[in-house]
Amino acid sequence: MVELRFYFVDDDLASSRHTVYLLLASLGSAFAFARAYAALITGMTDGALIRINIITTYQDQDSPKGAPGSDLHRVGVFSFDTDNTPPGLYVLTIPALIEAAILSSGALAGVAIDTTQSAVAAFVAASTAGGAIYPVAPWDAGGLAGAGDELSYTGAALIALRSAYVGETP
């Protein structure tokens, strides 16, 4: 299943989303369909198409729940240096950060994340390893100018963890 989300803005820059689903085994053909479909619906609206999301989803069918006391609003905030020129930063957040990852002593006890904790260290290492596939800072998600423009994206590799702390979000 592939989900296509088309985002529009109006004259007040208020935004809205139109969603359709496709039965496709891969994302490849979804690019072309999304562009063709976008051409159809932009003829029906005065809003401006500003973004298309093409999404595949892994869905757990067993409806599990988080551990007792888990809180999605308590996030781990990881700021990485990126290999831009000039150098940049990019932030990844992990929801419901485990308590074991939070420093319990020192000046930032209860706030700073222990980067030596095994799960944290593994996450940071995988994010900054620079292997065949690795996370990037998506500075440009690709344009809407024409066929193939969705691949004109630019991104910067994450090269080192700069800081990590616990954030609270509503």
Added chain:
Amino acid sequence: MSYPFTAPQNISTDSVLVCVPVDYIPFFRTFFEQMQRRQTWRSHADYAAAYQVFAQIEVNMVSGCIADLIAEVRALRGLKPDFAAVDPLARTTDMYFSLGDLLIGQLDTRGVLDGTTDYATLSNIVQALVLITNPPQLDEILMALRGADPVVDNILEALRGTTPADETRNIVELLT
């Protein structure tokens, strides 16, 4: 509402230091998350530039600017040689020279102190200066320059040795 990006002159120097209670740091994430959204900014270029500024501020809030400030102060104070092998992140404030250490070092270098008093017990420079009870006299300086003979009244004769000084001879002749 979306904002155009206005570049700061220099985020490192043209900033203010805001004291945030550590326990309240997590609540600032909501603000930073909003400032790091694409839709907060008028254009993609505005967003990309603003993202960097707010990401840097967020890093500074939990470590960066205070760490830089501490590093600058410690560089000024200087590390005590005994602690050169200690990991910089594990060093404590007592591993660096204090301003008192630096002041006493200056006085030692100039020969003002006597080398025996425990000046670490003094609280200010006035106390240190009061302890200077035997400043060198002129005759002692001349003695040091010319050797072990007793100092005579005539400074030129004292400097040049055993030949009596003559008031008609100048210092150049005496030295040649």
